[in-house]
Amino acid sequence: MKIKTNFIYSSILTISNFIFPFITFPYISRVLGVNNVGIYNWVGGIIQYFILFSMMGIAIVGIREVAKNKNNPVELSKTFSSLLMLTVVTTIIALVVLFVLMAFVPKFAEYRVMFYIGAANVFVNLFLVEWFFKGIENFKYITIRSIIVKSLYVISVFVFIRDSDDYVTYYLLTVAAVVLNALFNWIYCRKFVHFTFKNISLKPFIKPFMILGIYLLFNSMYSTFNVAYLGFVGGNEEVGYYTTATKLYGILLAFFSAFTGVMLPRMSALVAENNFTEINRLIGKSFDILYTFCFPMIIFFMFFAPEIVGIIAGPGYEGSILPMRIVLPLMLIIGTEEILIIQLLMPLNKDKSIFINSVIGAFVGVALAIVLVKNLHSVGSAIVWVCSELSILISASFFVKKYIGIRIPYRMVFFKFLYAIPYILICYGVISLFDDSIVKLAVAGVASLLYFIIEDMYISKNNTIKGLLPKWK
Numbered sequence: 001m002k003i004k005t006n007f008i009y010s011s012i013l014t015i016s017n018f019i020f021p022f023i024t025f026p027y028i029s030r031v032l033g034v035n036n037v038g039i040y041n042w043v044g045g046i047i048q049y050f051i052l053f054s055m056m057g058i059a060i061v062g063i064r065e066v067a068k069n070k071n072n073p074v075e076l077s078k079t080f081s082s083l084l085m086l087t088v089v090t091t092i093i094a095l096v097v098l099f100v101l102m103a104f105v106p107k108f109a110e111y112r113v114m115f116y117i118g119a120a121n122v123f124v125n126l127f128l129v130e131w132f133f134k135g136i137e138n139f140k141y142i143t144i145r146s147i148i149v150k151s152l153y154v155i156s157v158f159v160f161i162r163d164s165d166d167y168v169t170y171y172l173l174t175v176a177a178v179v180l181n182a183l184f185n186w187i188y189c190r191k192f193v194h195f196t197f198k199n200i201s202l203k204p205f206i207k208p209f210m211i212l213g214i215y216l217l218f219n220s221m222y223s224t225f226n227v228a229y230l231g232f233v234g235g236n237e238e239v240g241y242y243t244t245a246t247k248l249y250g251i252l253l254a255f256f257s258a259f260t261g262v263m264l265p266r267m268s269a270l271v272a273e274n275n276f277t278e279i280n281r282l283i284g285k286s287f288d289i290l291y292t293f294c295f296p297m298i299i300f301f302m303f304f305a306p307e308i309v310g311i312i313a314g315p316g317y318e319g320s321i322l323p324m325r326i327v328l329p330l331m332l333i334i335g336t337e338e339i340l341i342i343q344l345l346m347p348l349n350k351d352k353s354i355f356i357n358s359v360i361g362a363f364v365g366v367a368l369a370i371v372l373v374k375n376l377h378s379v380g381s382a383i384v385w386v387c388s389e390l391s392i393l394i395s396a397s398f399f400v401k402k403y404i405g406i407r408i409p410y411r412m413v414f415f416k417f418l419y420a421i422p423y424i425l426i427c428y429g430v431i432s433l434f435d436d437s438i439v440k441l442a443v444a445g446v447a448s449l450l451y452f453i454i455e456d457m458y459i460s461k462n463n464t465i466k467g468l469l470p471k472w473k
Contacts, residue, residue, distance in 0.1 A: 012143050012147070013139065013142055013143040013146055013147075016143075016146060016147055016150055020150040020151075020153070020154055021247065022312065023154055024153075024154055024157045024158070025247065025312060025313070026311075026312050026313065026314060027157070027158065027161075028157065028161065028170065029244070029312075029313045029314055029317065030314045031161055031162070031163065031164065031166070032161075032164050032166070032167050032170065033164050033316065034237050034240035034241070034244075034316050034317060034319075035237055035240065036164055036165075036167040037167075037240040037243070037244070038231070038237055038238070038239035038240035038241075038243070039111065039114075039167055039239075040114075040167045040170060040171055041227060041239055041240065041243035042227060042231035042239045043111055043114045043115065043118060043171065044118070044171065044174070045227030045231075045239075045243075046115075046118070046227075047098075047115070047118035047119075047121055047122065049217075049225065050094045050095075050097070050098050050118070050122050051094075051121065051122055051125050052213075052216055052217055053090060053093070053094045053097075053213075053217060054087065054090050054091040054093075054094035054095075054122050054125060054126070055087060055090070055091075055125060055213070055216075056086070056087070056090050056209050056210060056212070056213025056214075056216070056217075057208060057209045057210065057211065057212030057213035057214075057215070057216065058083060058086070058087050058131055058209065058213075059130075059131050059216070060208075060212045060216075060342075060346055061083065061131075061205060061208050061209050061212055062083050062129075062131030062132060062134075062135060063131050063134045063135045064135070064346065064347070065079050065083065065135070065205070066079060066080070066131065066132055066134075066135025066136060067135045067136075067137075070135060070136045070137075073192075073193075076192070076193055077193045077194050077195075077196060078196075078199050078200070078201065080129075080132060080189075080193040080195065081193075081195050081196050081197070081200050082200045082201050082202055082204075082205055083131075083205060083209070084126075084129070084195060085200055085202060086202060086205060086206065086209050087126055088126065090213075091122065091123065091125075091126045094122055095119060095122055095123065098115070098118075098119055098122065099119070102115050107231075107232070113168055114168055114171050117168075117171055117172050117175050118171075118175070120175055120179075121175045121178055124175070124178055124179050124182045125178065125182070127182040127183075127185065127186045128178065128181060128182045128185055129182075129185050129186065129189055130142065130185065132185075132189055132192075132193070133185070133189070136192065141188065145181065145184050145185070145188075146181065149177050149180050149181050149184070150177070152177070152180070153173060153174075153176075153177040156173050156176075157170065157173060160173065161173075207351075208349070208351050211351045211352070211354070211355045212346075212351055212354065212355075214355060214358065215351075215354050215355050215357070215358035216358075217358075218358035218359060218361060218362035225365070225366070225369070227239060227242065227243060227381075230242055230373055230377065230378065230381050233373055233374045233377075237319075238319070238377040238378045239378075240317070240320075241317065241319035241320045241323060241377075241378040242320070242323055242377075242378035242381050242382065244309070244313050244317050244320040244324075245309075245320040245321075245323035245324035245327060245378070245382065246323075246324075246327060246382075246385075276404070279344075280406070282343075283339060283343060283344065283406060284409075286339045286343060287336075287339060287408075287409050287412060288412070290332075290335040290336065290339065291332075291412055291413055291416040292416060292456060294331050294332050294335060294416070295332075295416055295417055295419075295420035295423070296420050296423045296448055296451075296452055297331065298328050298329065298331055298332065299420060299423045299424055299427060300423065300427065300444060300445070300448055301324070301325075301328055302325055302328055303427040303428075303431065303444070304427070304440060304441055304444065305321050305324050305325050306318075306321050307437035307438075307440055307441055308324075308441070309321050309324065310437060311437055311438065311441070319378060320378070322379055322382075323378045323379055323381070323382035324382075326379065326382035326383060326386060327382050327385060327386060329386060330385065330386060330389055333386070333389045333390055333393050334389055336393055336408060337389060337392055337393045337396055340393070340396040340397060340399075340400045340408075341354060341357065341392075341396050344400050344404065344406065345396065345399060345400065345403075348403065348404070350399065350403060353396075353399040353403075356395065356399075357392045357395045357396050357399070358392070360391050360392060360395045361388045361389065361391055361392040361395075362388075364387055364388045364391040365384055365385075365387075365388035368380075368383070368384045368387055368388070369381070369384045372384055419455055419459070422451055422455075423448055423451065426444060426447045426448055426451065427444055427448075430443050430444040430447070
């Protein structure tokens with residue numbers, strides 16, 4: 001399947017991961033209130049950390065190894081079975097640790113029912129095997145299945161969530177959606193592979209599985225850990241502000257994350273073929289797509305953060321506005337970081353360098369969290385996240401330059417920013433002319449989109465973007 005087709009499916013999938021919550025979030029934020037939204041996200045953040053531990057590096061190693069063996073059914077089943085056995089071991093360890101904490105940490109015991117539901121989430125993720133379908137590049141199946149399950153989830157939320165005390169039910173519905181996805185995946189994957197204990201070989205995968213797993217765990221020290229630590233020192237309301245700000249930000253990176261998800265298996269295949277000419281071409285395209293979308297979206301959301309928070313989250317979430325503005329540059333930082341790490345270092349099997357990146361990011365994140373979060377709360381958490389990601393970007397750019405001589409295209413960054421300056425004037429004009437929040441967003445959005453199309457088609461003549469837009473006759 002072509003990259004463009006995979007990108008379309010992956011874009012739909014990734015955006016749906018944010019659009020569907022956005023359908024329910026305005027309702028949930030108003031019904032549950034900022035305190036109970038904070039509880040839901042605090043428990044969910046801690047459980048997500050245990051899921052990261054239970055899955056370790058499978059999300060990366062699984063895609064990479066499946067992509068290498070997708071045309072060899074025997075090796076594919078062997079690889080699938082070996083990787084799954086590794087996740088069985090780490091899942092058991094994660095569940096044991098979780099139950100110990102539930103027994104001895106008072107705040108865990110306070111929300112014991114939610115943590116039991118979360119434990120089920122940790123266990124079910126073992127059978128989600130999303131990495132397998134990404135490795136064989138079956139993005140069509142993933143997208144269709146995901147949209148069906150999310151649609152059922154949205155309907156359930158509006159049916160069962162009625163008052164502020166329903167935050168436990170809300171979490172139960174969230175986990176139920178994971179269960180349904182895992183059930184579909186496990187049944188469907190048997191069409192391509194068969195799990196077997198015969199010829200299982202764990203040794204070749206243990207090192208990258210652990211190294212990349214620790215990389216992901218360290219990465220979460222300033223995102224998932226941020227939420228957990230903020231809950232302890234800042235309280236549930238501050239968690240509500242911070243998670244609302246980061247949820248709104250997440251939609252901005254959705255398009256490019258979709259593209260990155262498609263590129264990992266493709267880059268792994270190209271590295272196996274030693275086709276560095278095509279790798280360089282695709283990396284240039286990745287930078288072009290990222291920076292073209294990045295600057296106008298950051299500017300737009302910076303200006304209209306109060307209106308966006310007010311419309312989506314409702315009254316009581318004003319504390320999310322400043323954290324949201326602080327994390328917006330992450331679209332540029334994380335986007336560039338994903339190109340360097342996911343599209344280059346991972347396919348090149350530079351796991352040691354990736355590990356070093358994560359250690360640097362974790363050290364910066366934890367050190368700054370201890371200094372900033374206790375006093376600045378949600379604002380401090382936002383600052384910690386930005387600084388941690390920036391330190392990883394600097395480290396990753398060093399390793400990419402060292403190994404294959406590819407550098408961040410600073411000249412492209414400069415000109416993309418230059419072309420985005422009219423967006424600032426558009427936003428200033430809209431704010432001056434209109435008072436209603438919805439009108440502001442609608443007018444600014446349409447004006448920005450028109451300028452974006454004109455600028456890329458006729459001023460900078462961006463061939464990469466022309467390839468993504470429909471052909472006009």
